[in-house]
Amino acid sequence: MLRVNSLNVSYGDAQALWDVTFSVREEEISCLIGANGAGKTTALSTILGMIRPFSGQVEFFGSRIEGKRPNAIVDLGISLVPEGRRLFSKLTVRENLELGAFTKQARPLTKETIKWVTEVFPILEERKGQLAGALSGGMQQMLAIGRGLMARPKLLMLDEPSLGLAPLIVKMLFEIIRKLNDRRVTILLVEQNIHQALKISQSAFVMKTGKIVLTGKGCELMADPEIKKAYMGVLE
Amino acid sequence: MPGFLSFHSLSQILINGLLFGTMYGIAAIGVSLIFGTMQIIFIAQGAMIVLAAYLTFWLFSLFFLDPFLSIFFIVPAFLLLGGGLYQVLFRKVAYAGKNPSLLIAFGFMIMLENLMSLLWTPNTRAIKTSYTAYGIEMFGLQVSFTRMVAFFLAILATIVVTFFLKKTLMGKAVRAASEDLGAATMIGIGTHWVNSTTFSIGIGLAGLAGVATAMTFPFDPYFGFIFSLKALIAVAFGGIGSVWGALVGGILLGVIESLGFYLLSGVWADGISYVVFLLVLMLKPEGLFSGFKRIA
Numbered sequence: 001m002l003r004v005n006s007l008n009v010s011y012g013d014a015q016a017l018w019d020v021t022f023s024v025r026e027e028e029i030s031c032l033i034g035a036n037g038a039g040k041t042t043a044l045s046t047i048l049g050m051i052r053p054f055s056g057q058v059e060f061f062g063s064r065i066e067g068k069r070p071n072a073i074v075d076l077g078i079s080l081v082p083e084g085r086r087l088f089s090k091l092t093v094r095e096n097l098e099l100g101a102f103t104k105q106a107r108p109l110t111k112e113t114i115k116w117v118t119e120v121f122p123i124l125e126e127r128k129g130q131l132a133g134a135l136s137g138g139m140q141q142m143l144a145i146g147r148g149l150m151a152r153p154k155l156l157m158l159d160e161p162s163l164g165l166a167p168l169i170v171k172m173l174f175e176i177i178r179k180l181n182d183r184r185v186t187i188l189l190v191e192q193n194i195h196q197a198l199k200i201s202q203s204a205f206v207m208k209t210g211k212i213v214l215t216g217k218g219c220e221l222m223a224d225p226e227i228k229k230a231y232m233g234v235l236e
Numbered sequence: 237m238p239g240f241l242s243f244h245s246l247s248q249i250l251i252n253g254l255l256f257g258t259m260y261g262i263a264a265i266g267v268s269l270i271f272g273t274m275q276i277i278f279i280a281q282g283a284m285i286v287l288a289a290y291l292t293f294w295l296f297s298l299f300f301l302d303p304f305l306s307i308f309f310i311v312p313a314f315l316l317l318g319g320g321l322y323q324v325l326f327r328k329v330a331y332a333g334k335n336p337s338l339l340i341a342f343g344f345m346i347m348l349e350n351l352m353s354l355l356w357t358p359n360t361r362a363i364k365t366s367y368t369a370y371g372i373e374m375f376g377l378q379v380s381f382t383r384m385v386a387f388f389l390a391i392l393a394t395i396v397v398t399f400f401l402k403k404t405l406m407g408k409a410v411r412a413a414s415e416d417l418g419a420a421t422m423i424g425i426g427t428h429w430v431n432s433t434t435f436s437i438g439i440g441l442a443g444l445a446g447v448a449t450a451m452t453f454p455f456d457p458y459f460g461f462i463f464s465l466k467a468l469i470a471v472a473f474g475g476i477g478s479v480w481g482a483l484v485g486g487i488l489l490g491v492i493e494s495l496g497f498y499l500l501s502g503v504w505a506d507g508i509s510y511v512v513f514l515l516v517l518m519l520k521p522e523g524l525f526s527g528f529k530r531i532a
Contacts, residue, residue, distance in 0.1 A: 048422060050418075050421065050422065069426065070421050070422060070424060071421075071424040071425065071426045073424075074422075074423065074424030075424060079423070080422050082419060082422055086416055086418070086419035086422070087419070088411070088412040088415050088416060088419065088420075089415065090411065090415055091408065091411060091412060091415070095408050095412075096412075098405060098408060099405070099408055099409060099412050099420075099423060099425065100423055102405070102409060102423060102424050102425050103424040107405075147423060148423075151423065151424060
């Protein structure tokens with residue numbers, strides 16, 4: 001459904017992505033892994049239209065989307081749950097969700113989608129009147145995912161969802177991601193928590209200094225000795 | 237002649253300050269909203285207020301339109317004008333950082349001031365209606381009728397703006413964007429859309445403040461700059477991003493000025509407000525009411 005083809009992106013003089021090519025298949029979980037500064041967040045931002053690539057294409061269901069504005073891309077069905085959650089802390093839980101459905105297609109469906117999202121995350125219904133800033137880290141992440149789902153995405157991109165969460169919560173989070181996938185949401189996951197990410201992903205791409213260095217199935221990469229050594233801290 | 241500072245004259249000063257300060261407050265709400273999303277001080281706000289005052293004056297002297305009725309023309313016109321101004325002047329530089337926007341706003345103010353002095357001469361104008369001199373006697377205090385009405389209009393406008401920000405999806409989007417513009421963009425809220433909405437409201441409020449100014453005070457084309465500065469002070473009092481804070485900040489400034497005017501002299505009134513401004517910035521830069529500050 002999403003094809004990223006030889007994407008080159010730079011911030012001023014510094015090139016951040018070099019010929020990045022990968023594709024995400026419908027109804028799968030794909031993950032993009034790699035060390036800090038490898039360009040994972042840049043890749044997601046470019047897909048969403050926050051950054052313009054200087055060459056390369058992004059295709060979503062066959063049509064080119066690079067160079068479109070973020071609101072148009074969200075409206076087409078790509079939604080990003082950004083790193084660090086970026087919730088509107090002075091707005092209530094409910095208001096955050098409502099704004100998630102700001103785009104044209106999603107707006108008329110707000111009520112239904114809220115129902116669906118609060119079914120997945122019942123806690124968001126209980127806390128609907130609270131300010132987002134007053135929630136715990138784990139609940140904030142759930143709200144961030146919920147807000148991302150409000151746009152009715154065909155592709156949900158999650159940027160480091162487990163960052164800064166307690167191990168128990170992280171486990172729950174991956175459970176939720178898998179559950180969402182069972183409900184036919186296609187997921188593109190960026191993670192530092194490589195072991196967990198590979199475990200739930202069907203496809204995986206490894207990035208290093210702005211390039212894709214390895215592509216494969218999740219389980220394959222998990223067994224790859226290079227990956228084990230470089231990212232999982234296994235010494236052999 | 238009452239004593240130097242009898243209870244009666246003190247109350248009279250407070251009332252005058254309060255009524256005058258609401259003008260600052262209304263200007264400040266506009267400045268605060270625009271600052272919230274665009275991160276610039278819209279320095280031309282005062283000039284827009286004076287423009288609205290001149291239009292009111294014009295409608296009154298050419299078409300004999302009552303200043304109160306001109307609200308129904310000027311406020312909607314200014315709401316549209318605000319959105320248009322953003323599209324024409326600021327849209328192109330929205331992503332180029334604050335400096336271009338700030339310079340454009342400054343240039344626009346100078347242009348507007350000179351345009352107004354060309355069109356309406358630099359002479360001071362004032363509107364005299366049958367009720368301008370009409371005062372209401374309340375608890376033994378003299379309250380100017382037009383100022384009283386201006387005060388209630390200001391409160392009403394603040395309520396409307398608060399309602400918009402709190403209860404409508406558009407308003408929530410504006411609040412979201414002023415908290416984190418990047419995140420708002422990521423979830424599909426268009427930057428230009430938010431900016432032109434806040435401009436619309438800000439300039440619409442300038443329109444209201446202009447009509448109220450025209451009814452209550454004499455004005456000239458260069459009166460606006462001081463008004464912008466006062467609005468800025470009021471915003472600093474109230475804390476940036478708070479609508480009621482801006483209104484109360486404006487009222488507070490009005491009261492401080494009229495106390496200064498009475499106790500020292502008219503020359504010192506401005507000086508005192510700047511001193512208080514500096515003190516607030518030094519001692520409580522987050523605004524005087526930040527303990528219970530909320531957006532909107």
